[in-house]
Amino acid sequence: MLKHERFEYILKTLSVEQRVDASTVSKALQVSEATIRRDLTELDTMGKIRKVHGGAILANHPVLSFEQRKQVNQEVKQIIAQKALPLLHNGQVMLIDGGTTNLQLVRLLPVTFQATVITNSPAIAQQLSAHAQVEVILTGGTYLKTHDVLVGASTFEMIRTVYADLCLLGVCSMHATQGITISSYEEALVKKAMVHSSVRIIALTHSEKIGQCESFKVCETNDIDTLITELSPDDEKLSVFHQRKIEVI
Amino acid sequence: MLKHERFEYILKTLSVEQRVDASTVSKALQVSEATIRRDLTELDTMGKIRKVHGGAILANHPVLSFEQRKQVNQEVKQIIAQKALPLLHNGQVMLIDGGTTNLQLVRLLPVTFQATVITNSPAIAQQLSAHAQVEVILTGGTYLKTHDVLVGASTFEMIRTVYADLCLLGVCSMHATQGITISSYEEALVKKAMVHSSVRIIALTHSEKIGQCESFKVCETNDIDTLITELSPDDEKLSVFHQRKIEVI
DNA sequence: TCATATTTGATTATATTTGCTCAAATATAT
DNA sequence: ATATATTTGAGCAAATATAATCAAATATGA
Structure with missing residues (x-):
């Protein structure tokens, strides 16, 4: 890996997420944190970025934003993403649902990772621009700005025409008997299509979403093959999910 | 093995992978690393490539990625975007092509702006998430990472099914008699579809692109209704464009 | 053909990059 | 504020890349 490639990755990530942190980049690029910190220092000296404690932000960005942008559940998402990582293998065709947890997961993928990714999230697509060996297909459609996902007939149609090895499903509410639900009808349809189009369904969710129920159903609990939360299995x-023969990680 | 053949191999690999490293090339071509390094040095001196520690990268490679390309010619893009702004009106349906100039334009839109935007650029879609009154439709398809645009049948199909009031076309090369051209075939098809699907075509370009010509044709010069550059009209x-009855701004 | 360039691979010395450790600095929690 | 955890930079040794030199191999040209 050339130094230049690490620079590319850092700047690309920065342009998409407005922030990077040394440890995540180090994992994605599979080099030591010391190296990344040296890179950040160099890029800072060049004026390309602004180094701050923990990582870096865009050069032209006001300083305060870094800690601000660290969303409250960032650590939880990090844990979930880490757990999901070993389930992904080179050569697979995968459906990746939108959402910050999946975005986090994509950030942790080594740049050498090779796969075909179909996603309904522009942010995830952009994040993958650093991964030369990943073919990225974005479903078209109406852009739901608040959630950074595409919805509508076009998205639905495209997802229905593929058959993926696995699906990384972002879960908003999960109830043992009521199944997986969400408050937006359009998003429910898209997620439902994803579940329908994949061999293996991996649901990622914060444990606090478990037991909740919302208006529109995505799928039954038993449609899920693997459940990943931040909790111990x-x-x-x-x-209750163990009892239903769902793999819990 | 002729030196020329090694040069060919290096340049081809570089154009496909954006990078080469000396040791890999040396193994692939069964020659010593010293020889490859000498080759790289020579190609660098010729200006064909850019030698870096460990190997080489593309010479024209915008030293550092999309984010930096946004900075390059920023003032020029700003001027062009400013000029285009008055042509956009509330309530219109517009096709917005990818590219940094159009991204800049979108940034200048007042948040109260109201319209329907169909775009093939995830970055532009994301930028518009700040505009509550703009309905954003992203064309689906394969994500061309280096240019941040979507291409392929899905994009093409979606663009063909709409009929927009105007199209903001990013122009890479424009020649009075050869028309508008671009180096990527897939992108040419998408742009061509955009031209076909709009009532009014507004071409935005840096004046240095005028007079140039590339491999794939997008449209004839006369298909353009309005041309915007950073120069005085x-x-x-x-x-030459005045003579052809094109509105020049 | 023979003398003269040029190119190549091997060797060595030098320079750069990297990962690791640890004390100091900085952030976070109590 | 104090304690605890995380992040940082510096120094160092190992790994890796580079440039310089030279002799052998190959091409060129009278």
């Missing part, structure tokens, strides 16, 4: 709260 | 360089 043998946590009390997850036992 | 009565600049010598633009007179």
Whole structure:
């Protein structure tokens, strides 16, 4: 890996996410944090970025934003993403649902990762621009700005025409008997299509979403093959899914 | 193995992978690394490539990625975007082509602006998430990472099914008699579809692109209704377009 | 053909890059 | 404020890349 490639990755990530942190980049690029920090220092000296404690922000950006942008659940998402990583393999065709957890997951993928990714999230597509070996297909459609996802007939249609090895499904609400639900009808349709078009369904969710229920159904609990939360697999709260023969990680 | 053949190999690899490293090339061509390094040095001196520690990268490679390209010629893009702004009106349906100039234009739109935007650029779509009154439709398809645009049948199909009031066309090369051209075939098809699907075609371009010609044709010069550059409308360089009854701004 | 260039691979010395450790600095929690 | 955790920069040794030199191989040209 050329130094220049690391620079590319850092700047690309920065342009998409407005921030990078040294440890995440180090994992994605599979080099030591020391190296990344040296890179950040160099890029800072060049004036390309602004180095701050923990990582870097865009050069022209006001300083305060870094900690601000660290969303509250960032650590939880990081844990979930880390757990999901070993389930992805080179050569697979995968449907990746929008959402910050999946975005985080994509950020952790090594740049050498090779796959075909179909996603309904422009942010995820952009993040993958650093991965030369990943073919990225974005579903078309209406852009739902608040959630950074594409919805509508066009998205639906495209997802229905593929058959993926696995689907990384972002879950907003999950109830043992009510199944997976979401408050937006259009998003429900898209997620439903994803579940329908994949061999293996991997649901990623913050444990606090478990037990909740919203208006529109995505799928039944048993449609899920693997459930990933930030909790230990043998946590009390997850036992009901064990009983239903769902793999819990 | 002729030196020329090694040069060919290096340049071809570089154009496909955006990078080469000396040791890999040396193994692939079964020659010593010293030889490859000498080759790289020579190609660098010729200006064909850019030698870096460990190998080489493309000479023209915008030293550092999309984010930086946004900075390059920023003032020129700003001027062009400013000139285009008055042509956009509330309530219109517009096709907005990818590219940094159009991205800049979108940034200048007042947040109260109201319209329907169909674009093939995830970055432009994301930029518009700040505009509550703009309905954003992203064409689906394969994500061309280096240019941040979507291409392919899906994009083509979607653009063909709409009929827009205007199209903001990013122009890479424009020649009075050869028309508008571009180096990527897939992008040419998409732009061609955009021209076909709009009532009014507004071409935005840096004046240095005028007079150039590339491999794939987008449209004839006369398909353009309005041409916007950073130059004054009565600049010598633009007179040929005046003669062809194109509105020059 | 023979003398003269040029190119190549091997060797060595030098320079750069990297990962690691650890004390100091900085952030976060109590 | 104090304690605890995380992040940082510096120094160092190992790994890796580079440039310089030279002799052998190959091409060129009278």
